Amino acid sequence: MKKYFRQELYDLDAYVPGEQPDPDSKVIKLNTNENPYPPSPEIQKEIDRIVSQGLLRRYPNPVSRDLRNEIAKHHGVKETQILVTNGSDEGLAILFRAVLGKKNTVVTPYPTYSLYPVLTEIQMNGSRIKKIPLKKNLHFNFKKLAKAKGALLAFAHPNAPTGILEKKEDLVTIVNQFDGIVLCDEAYIDFAPENSSLIPEIKEFGNLIISRTFSKSYSLTGIRVGYLVGSENSISLLSKLKDSYNVGMIEEYIALAALKDQAYFLSNREKVIRSRENLKKRLKLLGFGVTQSEANFLFVRPPQNNPKELFEFLRKNNVFIRYFTDDISKNFVRISIGTEEENNFLISAISDFLKL
């Protein structure tokens, strides 16, 4: 058959996203770090306003202006330091395209968010990823990261799938030393202690870009809204690569309503954190090795060192968790924090498993 596309596209491996059962199916879904609670009830008013006024027939604002301004206010930065994107995925994709020319190198700790290697390959220009394995205690290997050279250094903060939050001063040292752009992906930062974010460091470091999302802490995975924060100069350059109208109108205003409802946000976050700490204790009592996660998921090592069997047993019992097969992760499973009820069911299913 004649090949009409670039040869590299035929060679490219397609990204396979995590399993998504139908949203209304009855499984307990603890495999993709979604929030167990619904988003702010305030979003309903905004939806009603937009739909009842027939505004959906109009183009959205091309830079999601109202949402962008509120995000800027929220973080105490200028609105020209914010690029609102179609999920943080679009922001990450834009950043990788902006940085990676022919045969560039992306440095990442390993494991970290599994999308970075995909975004490197997808450039189809010979760019490659250089993985720096985590230390035995699952923390970043800062000595090796400090020596690594590349056009882009990308990591999640807290890291995924471990949930571990590195010290700010260690990260800042690396940002300072690294010669290229540093992406600090803060998808889960809202579940970490206050003031953990690197956003205030942007003032000092022109090479630092932060990505954020409304998916997890604002319970809005379904609407696909995220953003990048960086210097005005970086954001202006990155904006050139976005689609003209990349975020829908209804999505902009749902995210805006959720962001403005900080009372709901804070109480929801508190509930998730409380469940997380509670689940940590209960799993430890059952003999699990539990990492010090500051995210909305736990990375845990089963007492009988049989994570794959645990994953499969739970799956049969309609509890979906995540199992990764890379060298380090293969000894663990990752469990998203559910509601108290879901966590109780999980613990009871795990207890059944351990008695097998």
Next chain:
Amino acid sequence: MKKYFRQELYDLDAYVPGEQPDPDSKVIKLNTNENPYPPSPEIQKEIDRIVSQGLLRRYPNPVSRDLRNEIAKHHGVKETQILVTNGSDEGLAILFRAVLGKKNTVVTPYPTYSLYPVLTEIQMNGSRIKKIPLKKNLHFNFKKLAKAKGALLAFAHPNAPTGILEKKEDLVTIVNQFDGIVLCDEAYIDFAPENSSLIPEIKEFGNLIISRTFSKSYSLTGIRVGYLVGSENSISLLSKLKDSYNVGMIEEYIALAALKDQAYFLSNREKVIRSRENLKKRLKLLGFGVTQSEANFLFVRPPQNNPKELFEFLRKNNVFIRYFTDDISKNFVRISIGTEEENNFLISAISDFLKL
């Protein structure tokens, strides 16, 4: 200042989208080909269902499965021939990336949709556009198109900004002769006579890709949903380049509800077409040169050959239309079809202008 990004990004001109006054501002907005009528009232039920069940905290289906299946049924093709995208803009961006390696050529008639040159430049790999000017009668120059060589041929059908619909057999001849991928952009096809679409030709031509959108004929510009139709092989390759969850859940189900409500769609379309034909007549009576548009806009030449002045006069009177400055378009203005009331106001403002 240190340059952290690819040199090509600094050199890239940013795309400037058409002017968008606030959606609730009082201007008569006939500049961006939006539909003057609101979308199907059926979308409200789907929004209520998703929000009330708290589903927005969940990931959407990664391939917008339910919508994709309905689109496939609608066109009588397989669901694996459909790629649902974040507006047709994302589909076009994916296609250009999939085709354009180093220093490839994109062939287009000229003028046509102004995004194609932008999507070529944005590859940042030396790919270039080859423009084949329209004939004096504003139709495609098929003789010259037949001789052009390139990796991609892109055109709008009906064409923009002229609104002219080329004969299917002429287009099919070109698809057959062209050595690379042919993009037939059918953003406005629903306003053309039935059976004008090239979708049925995909069966025969492996190099043909059609793009569609819910923005115009379904009055859903605000939600950003479009799609590509092609061979199973092409769509499978193009899917590798999309973000994992590129379309939001609420957007998928709004588009699905609109697509299912064909009665509303047909009556809305009928209204727009009737207004278009009526506006054609009235502008002709005022002495305008009016092209045979089959889209939801008109491309017209003012009797005193002063399109720029007309554009500016109307702007001062709160009627936004579009004026392009390229060699051919500079003699015309483009006017989107509004409601009957808006068209009356337009005609009265134009009459004032002509008496100046």
